[in-house]
Amino acid sequence: MKSAVIVFPASNCDRDAATALKQxxxxxxxxxxxxxxxxxQVDLVVLPGGFSYGDYLRCGAMASQSAIMRAIKAxxxxxxxxxGICNGFQVLTEAHLLxxxxxxxxxxxxxxxxxxxxxxxxxxxxxxxYEHGQRVVFPVAHGDGNYFADDETLNRLEGxxxxxxxxxxxxxxxxxxxxxxxxxxxxxxxxxxxPHPERVVDPLLGGTDGIKLFQGLLETLS
Amino acid sequence: xxxxxxxxxxxxxxxxxxxxxxGLSEAEYGRIKQLLNREPSLVELGIFSVMWSEHCSYKSTRxxxxxxxxxxxxxxxxxxxxxxxIDIGDxxxxxxxxxxxxxxxxxxxxxxxxxxxGGIMRDVxxxxxxxxxxMNALRFGEPTHPKTRHLVKxxxxxxxxxxxxxxxxxxxxxxxxxxxxNGNILVNAMxxxxxxxxxxxxxxxxxxGNPVVYIGSKTGRDGIHGATMASAEFDDASxxxxxxxxxxxxxxxxxxxxxxLELMATDAIIAIQDMGAAGLTxxxxxxxxxxxxxxxxxxxxxxxxxxxMTAYEMMLSESQERMLAVLKPxxxxxxxxxxxxxxxxxxxxxITTDTKRLVVKHKGQVVADMPITALSDEAPVYDxxxxxxxxxxxxxxxxxxxxxxxxxxTIIASPDMCSRRWVWEQYDHSVMADTVQGPGGDAAVVRVxxxxxxxxxxTDVSPRYCFADPYEGAKQAVAEAWRNISAVGAxxxxxxxxxxxxxxxxxxxxxxxxxxxxxxxxxxxxxxxPVISGNCSLYNExxxxxxxxxxxxxxxxxxxxVHRMAAIGFRREGDTLILIGRNHGHLGQSIYLRExxxxxDGAAPPVHLTEEKRHGDFVRNLIEQGTADTVHDLSxxxxxxxxxxxxxxxxxxxxxxxxxxxxxSIPFFFGEDQGRYLIAAAADTARRxxxxxxxxxxxxxxxxxxxxxxxxxxxxxxxxTLERLSTAHENWFPDYMGGLEPPPVN
Numbered sequence: 001m002k003s004a005v006i007v008f009p010a011s012n013c014d015r016d017a018a019t020a021l022k023q024x025x026x027x028x029x030x031x032x033x034x035x036x037x038x039x040x041q042v043d044l045v046v047l048p049g050g051f052s053y054g055d056y057l058r059c060g061a062m063a064s065q066s067a068i069m070r071a072i073k074a075x076x077x078x079x080x081x082x083x084g085i086c087n088g089f090q091v092l093t094e095a096h097l098l099x100x101x102x103x104x105x106x107x108x109x110x111x112x113x114x115x116x117x118x119x120x121x122x123x124x125x126x127x128x129x130y131e132h133g134q135r136v137v138f139p140v141a142h143g144d145g146n147y148f149a150d151d152e153t154l155n156r157l158e159g160x161x162x163x164x165x166x167x168x169x170x171x172x173x174x175x176x177x178x179x180x181x182x183x184x185x186x187x188x189x190x191x192x193x194x195p196h197p198e199r200v201v202d203p204l205l206g207g208t209d210g211i212k213l214f215q216g217l218l219e220t221l222s
Numbered sequence: 223x224x225x226x227x228x229x230x231x232x233x234x235x236x237x238x239x240x241x242x243x244x245g246l247s248e249a250e251y252g253r254i255k256q257l258l259n260r261e262p263s264l265v266e267l268g269i270f271s272v273m274w275s276e277h278c279s280y281k282s283t284r285x286x287x288x289x290x291x292x293x294x295x296x297x298x299x300x301x302x303x304x305x306x307x308i309d310i311g312d313x314x315x316x317x318x319x320x321x322x323x324x325x326x327x328x329x330x331x332x333x334x335x336x337x338x339x340g341g342i343m344r345d346v347x348x349x350x351x352x353x354x355x356x357m358n359a360l361r362f363g364e365p366t367h368p369k370t371r372h373l374v375k376x377x378x379x380x381x382x383x384x385x386x387x388x389x390x391x392x393x394x395x396x397x398x399x400x401x402x403x404n405g406n407i408l409v410n411a412m413x414x415x416x417x418x419x420x421x422x423x424x425x426x427x428x429x430x431g432n433p434v435v436y437i438g439s440k441t442g443r444d445g446i447h448g449a450t451m452a453s454a455e456f457d458d459a460s461x462x463x464x465x466x467x468x469x470x471x472x473x474x475x476x477x478x479x480x481x482x483l484e485l486m487a488t489d490a491i492i493a494i495q496d497m498g499a500a501g502l503t504x505x506x507x508x509x510x511x512x513x514x515x516x517x518x519x520x521x522x523x524x525x526x527x528x529x530x531m532t533a534y535e536m537m538l539s540e541s542q543e544r545m546l547a548v549l550k551p552x553x554x555x556x557x558x559x560x561x562x563x564x565x566x567x568x569x570x571x572x573i574t575t576d577t578k579r580l581v582v583k584h585k586g587q588v589v590a591d592m593p594i595t596a597l598s599d600e601a602p603v604y605d606x607x608x609x610x611x612x613x614x615x616x617x618x619x620x621x622x623x624x625x626x627x628x629x630x631x632t633i634i635a636s637p638d639m640c641s642r643r644w645v646w647e648q649y650d651h652s653v654m655a656d657t658v659q660g661p662g663g664d665a666a667v668v669r670v671x672x673x674x675x676x677x678x679x680x681t682d683v684s685p686r687y688c689f690a691d692p693y694e695g696a697k698q699a700v701a702e703a704w705r706n707i708s709a710v711g712a713x714x715x716x717x718x719x720x721x722x723x724x725x726x727x728x729x730x731x732x733x734x735x736x737x738x739x740x741x742x743x744x745x746x747x748x749x750x751x752p753v754i755s756g757n758c759s760l761y762n763e764x765x766x767x768x769x770x771x772x773x774x775x776x777x778x779x780x781x782x783x784v785h786r787m788a789a790i791g792f793r794r795e796g797d798t799l800i801l802i803g804r805n806h807g808h809l810g811q812s813i814y815l816r817e818x819x820x821x822x823d824g825a826a827p828p829v830h831l832t833e834e835k836r837h838g839d840f841v842r843n844l845i846e847q848g849t850a851d852t853v854h855d856l857s858x859x860x861x862x863x864x865x866x867x868x869x870x871x872x873x874x875x876x877x878x879x880x881x882x883x884x885x886x887s888i889p890f891f892f893g894e895d896q897g898r899y900l901i902a903a904a905a906d907t908a909r910r911x912x913x914x915x916x917x918x919x920x921x922x923x924x925x926x927x928x929x930x931x932x933x934x935x936x937x938x939x940x941x942x943t944l945e946r947l948s949t950a951h952e953n954w955f956p957d958y959m960g961g962l963e964p965p966p967v968n
Contacts, residue, residue, distance in 0.1 A: 009473070009476075009477055009564070009565065010387065010389075010472075010473050010476040010477065012387070012388065012389020012476065012653060013389065013653060015654070015655075016653065016654065016655040019655060020655070049653075050389060051386070051387040051389075051472070051473065051476070053473065054387060054471070054472065054473025054474075054476075055387070055473075056473065109379070109647075109648055110379075110382050110383075110386055110648045110649075110650070111647055111648070112386075112646075112647055112648070112649060112650045112651055112652065113647050139652050141386070141650040141652065141653060143386075196652075198655065199652050199653075199655050202655070204658055204669070204784060204785065205652070205655060205656070205657065205658065206652070
């Protein structure tokens with residue numbers, strides 16, 4: 001599986017994503033600068049966490065206008081896999097690759113802690129290695145992870161089985177609607193999630209629950 | 223002191239009042255005239271005022287700081303550069319420093335704390351390191367003070383806002399409350415970075431004819447005279463100083479970090495220094511001074527954020543996220559391309575010369591022309607008088623009838639001892655995916671990326687001990703830092719000190735400084751723990767009330783294999799608990815006395831440095847060999863608090879034996895004797911540890927075991943559930959910060 005990690009100004013989990021990809025796929029991902037207009041030949045594009053453009057407008061709003069986004073949209077349209085983690089999820093909603101928006105956390109504070117999630121949907125390359133309803137623990141680290149969409153959209157996401165991950169009952173760290181932690185696009189080849197799977201791929205660092213996400217991609221896309 | 227200078231006036235007459243407003247004494251002004259052989263221009267007066275300020279010149283502390291041990295074979299760079307550097311093997315170097323941003327944080331907590339974080343990060347990455355961990359040591363006023371909640375909220379948000387955006391994990395620190403900080407909070411931030419030992423960048427601008435380049439953000443009118451503000455006491459009108467607080471932009475800093483590291487991968491740089499306190503002035507003067515060269519600046523070329531800025535404003539601006547570098551001639555275009563890529567300003571604003579003078583031109587005129595040594599070597603140095611005060615003494619009385627476990631619950635739910643989760647959950651502590659131990663342990667541990675090595679990091683000081691006995695208290699701060707690093711299994715390597723004190727012109731305060739520095743020196747020598755960087759923050763006084771002496775110690779240690787790290791949480795039921803170190807039951811200045819008896823008296827606990835070293839080396843060896851994996855150092859609150867913390871962290875209960883002397887149960891369980899550790903190990907391992915301790919002549923005692931019930935019991939004193947302990951421990955901070963009613967004023 002070949003992959004690319006997009007580097008926006010003030011992306012800061014780009015190295016973490018690259019480290020996890022290298023560890024779990026055996027291949028070093030391409031690091032792609034946001035001003036590039038073309039992607040290398042890859043199976044997976046990762047939009048990493050961070051504070052692209054300082055989060056100074058809305059989180060992800062400026063990055064969604066980057067030159068590389070056009071190529072990423074084309075990649076997604078062709079059925080290529082796109083994974084947006086944290087700030088990457090925000091960029092994907094701003095770019096309309098995923099519906100809804102990420103608002104300020106309900107308590108207005110940044111939050112960094114391990115959070116229990118439930119895998120709600122296993123029909124995707126990202127989640128196929130997990131069991132339906134399986135509990136996993138990923139850390140969150142964000143100030144704007146409060147997922148919002150209108151009821152119609154939320155009903156549709158649920159009806160189409162596109163809510164990939166939910167915060168476990170009582171664990172919602174940010175006020176997200178219907179405890180949504182991660183969603184898929186209609187074609188199920190784009191996943192955006194606020195928690196960080198790339199930070200739980202090493203037992204030394206607090207868990208390995210993120211490994212299956214990358215393994216699922218590896219098996220599907222290789 | 224108020225700075226009200228009409229900077230629009232081209233060349234005002236330098237009046238005694240103007241001199242005073244620049245924080246310079248009459249004698250100092252006389253010396254300036256002597257050094258220049260004339261009256262200074264206004265720009266020159268401004269330059270002298272910041273370079274000779276306490277903040278930049280260390281004029282009250284310099285002669286004392288010289289006594290600190292700074293050398294060891296593993297020290298690659300000691301004090302005097304932007305940060306200190308140590309060798310951590312395999313060609314790697316750790317670069318670190320701790321610095322205060324106290325005065326600005328009190329006036330504007332969010333921006334003050336944020337720019338403190340930004341400043342210390344620049345000190346580290348200007349030397350070629352990628353920052354890999356942040357710590358911070360915070361002291362606030364008493365919780366009931368009307369400003370405290372607002373300050374805690376702003377400072378924590380500011381540290382998080384800047385550090386999180388930078389993508390550098392904030393892995394630990396300290397938070398304390400005491401009324402002496404009501405008018406002067408302390409915000410000390412420490413940054414640890416990683417570089418290759420053969421690619422360290424220094425600030426010496428050697429050679430003439432080399433381009434001086436400006437990189438980063440544009441210069442604005444913010445922060446003018448910040449260094450002077452930081453060198454004066456506060457009064458009731460301190461809020462008026464808000465315009466001297468800088469505004470941080472972590473986004474630009476992140477770009478600056480990446481751009482600098484990219485440039486540093488080339489060999490285009492001769493010298494580089496961040497523009498911190500006193501901005502363009504101190505960076506150019508210090509680079510020229512260290513390089514033995516002169517520097518000529520043309521201010522018309524400085525990227526400016528505002529129109530019609532005067533030379534005075536530009537030289538004294540403390541706009542953030544800026545760097546000054548000297549390049550090899552002909553490499554400007556290459557450097558410029560890198561900064562363009564990162565969308566940062568880049569301008570050649572001057573040239574190095576062989577005149578050893580700082581020459582500043584603006585609009586075709588020379589507005590300053592002064593020998594650089596006048597700003598550095600010739601800066602005033604004071605041997606300020608100090609009044610020795612005998613340390614607090616005596617072993618205070620206590621009510622032996624108070625119930626042990628109820629007191630424990632009270633203590634672990636007190637402002638200084640409760641969980642800091644509310645604080646550190648606002649910091650990203652796991653970004654960079656190398657945090658092996660984040661907040662909550664004895665020391666934070668971050669892995670050296672791509673290896674099994676780890677750096678252990680801690681910050682420590684017990685200001686109440688330092689007030690009772692400045693010498694022993696400072697020794698204790700160093701010893702505790704050394705102990706915390708040993709307790710995770712790392713070898714302590716070096717120290718950065720952040721000396722926070724009141725007004726040095728007061729002989730009582732000056733004594734605290736002198737005794738404190740002596741205590742640090744004594745402990746660092748005994749523990750082979752050199753001081754490689756540091757910062758002094760004096761004049762932490764409001765309306766004449768000084769803070770508790772607070773010489774914060776930041777320290778770094780190295781562990782060969784992070785998989786062997788010991789942690790505080792109990793891991794197994796049925797483990798034996800072994801106390802290492804002597805238990806004298808020292809209650810003077812203890813948390814118990816303060817929280818339960820409502821008294822802050824008695825002698826500070828003495829630190830026996832040879833014992834400290836023997837006990838620490840013994841414990842570290844056990845961890846390195848893989849014999850001990852559950853270890854906690856004993857500090858605030860003593861033995862019973864340590865056991866409670868280990869039980870809460872592991873979710874496993876424990877039963878403890880009674881104190882050997884039933885009448886001295888309280889000192890036994892709550893005394894704060896130094897040089898102690900608690901180890902939990904399986905019964906057979908524990909026997910081997912006890913035998914080894916016996917052979918080595920290390921005092922030890924078996925004091926209990928972990929059990930299969932979630933409670934903590936003490937023979938003859940009852941039991942308390944872990945749930946009750948954890949609830950009490952976790953709730954204080956969120957309850958306090960969530961308080962809707964303004965707290966009562968006492």
